[in-house]
Every structure is written in structure tokens, then in C-alpha cells.
């Protein structure tokens with residue numbers, strides 16, 4: 001079945017949330033952050049919905065989606081999102097990520113909606129924004145943010161400057177649509193942008209994605225050990241940090257200060 005790719009818009013929020021919640025349910029990092037996700041999948045989805053909205057209105061992030069025909073749709077015409085990738089431009093804004101007045105307005109309205117939801121709604125549910133706090137592990141959340149700060153400092157930031165790149169924040173493909181090249185294509189589209197914009201591409205890999213990224217030309221700079229984020233068997237989660245080096249540019253960084 002044909003798969004098409006495009007840049008997502010705000011009207012895709014719900015489908016991206018579905019896709020994220022289903023594709024990430026068994027991911028080891030999300031398992032550590034949301035230990036009660038199986039008991040309350042609606043709240044797990046709520047995280048992806050909030051995240052999708054944030055990223056869609058963030059002027060430095062581009063969300064790409066992969067769509068297939070939806071066989072369950074009555075008119076036989078509708079498409080269903082089966083995969084998505086959130087690419088963030090770090091450094092200079094690129095063509096797709098330049099600030100736009102409409103995006104700015106949307107952002108303000110959404111921020112106001114979130115504020116009102118917090119003020120009047122029971123955990124925001126009044127506005128369809130359920131809180132995911134009930135299923136998360138607060139200690140793991142804190143460790144996650146601190147860990148990523150440390151990882152950034154170790155791999156991506158040099159002399160206080162973040163390495164210019166397109167960074168893959170999150171990639172997910174529905175289980176039934178996997179192993180037919182959709183994940184690779186969503187990665188390739190990011191690499192194409194990096195090449196065009198004269199910068200590198202970066203990501204932190206999950207075990208399921210690692211070989212795919214390497215086949216796409218990413219190399220491992222090192223593996224960050226998330227000492228305070230544990231797998232179900234108690235071992236720390238490992239986060240390989242990968243870079244696609246743009247062959248058109250001269251490299252002095254990263255990571256001359258690399259630790260593997």
C-alpha cells in the first residue's frame with residue numbers, strides 16, 4: 001500500500017498522539033518514565049498529545065508524518081498517520097523553522113488554553129488535556145531532564161555553543177506498519193534537510209532504531225549511561241548518541257571531547 005510523507009499541521013495532533021502512544025508503549029525509556037502507562041493508556045496518550053501540540057507550534061521543530069490509506073474509513077479516501085518524526089533545528093533557524101506570525105498566535109492561544117485548563121479543569125480534563133502525572137514516576141522524570149542536560153553538555157555543546165544540526169527528537173511507527181522502510185524514510189528526510197541546510201544531523205537511539213540509523217549513515221559518538229534511569233531488570237538505560245556528518249562541511253566538532 002502506498003505511503004505518503006508530508007509536514008504535519010495542528011489538525012494532525014490527535015493522530016500523532018495515537019501513533020506516539022501506541023508505538024512507544026514498550027520503549028524502555030518511556031517504561032521508566034511512565035511505569036503506570038498500561039493501567040491508564042489514556043493518560044499515556046495525553047503526554048503525546050501535549051507533546052505533539054508543543055512541537056507543532058514550536059518554530060524550531062518540524063513534525064513529519066507518514067500516511068497510508070485507512071481501510072476502515074467508509075469513504076475509502078481517508079488517510080491514517082502510521083508514523084511520525086519530530087525534527088528540531090538546533091542553532092540557526094532553517095527555511096521550515098523561521099518564526100511565522102500565525103504560529104506565534106497559535107502558540108499564545110494554546111498556552112492560554114493550557115493555563116485555563118490548569119485553573120478550572122480537574123487536571124485539565126475540561127479541555128481534553130488530561131494530566132499524565134498520575135502515571136509517571138516523578139523521580140525518573142527529574143532524572144531524565146537532568147540526564148539530558150548532562151548528555152547535551154558532553155556531546156553536543158562546546159564552549160557554550162550548541163552544535164548546529166537537525167536533531168531527531170522522536171520517531172515512531174505503528175507496529176503493523178513497521179519493517180517496510182517508513183522509519184528509514186522519515187530519517188532520510190531529516191538527513192536531506194541537514195544536507196541542504198549545510199549542517200549535521202543528530203539523535204539518541206533506542207535499541208529498536210539503532211541498526212536502522214547506522215544503515216542510514218549515522219555513526220555512534222558514544223554511549224551515555226543513564227545511571228538514574230533503570231530498565232525493568234534494574235540495569236541503567238543506555239543511550240547511544242549518533243551523528244550523521246554532512247560530507248559537504250568541514251568538521252572540527254563534535255565530538256573532539258568524545259567519551260564512548
Ligand SMILES: CC(C)(COP(=O)(O)OP(=O)(O)OC[C@H]1O[C@@H](n2cnc3c(N)ncnc32)[C@H](O)[C@@H]1OP(=O)(O)O)[C@@H](O)C(=O)NCCC(=O)NCCS
Pocket residue numbers: 023024027169170171172173174177178179180181182183184185204205206207208209211212
Ligand atoms: C524504530 C522504528 C521507528 C523503525 O520503524 P520502521 O518503519 O520499522 O523502520 P524501517 O522499516 O525503515 O526499518 C526497520 C527494519 O526493517 C527492515 N526493512 C525495511 N524495509 C523492509 C522491507 N520492505 N521488508 C523487510 N524488512 C524491511 C530494515 O532493514 C530494518 O531492519 P533492522 O531491524 O535490521 O534495522 C520502529 O520500530 C518504532 O517505532 N519503534 C518503537 C519506537 C522507537 O524505538 N523509536 C525510535 C526512537 S528515537
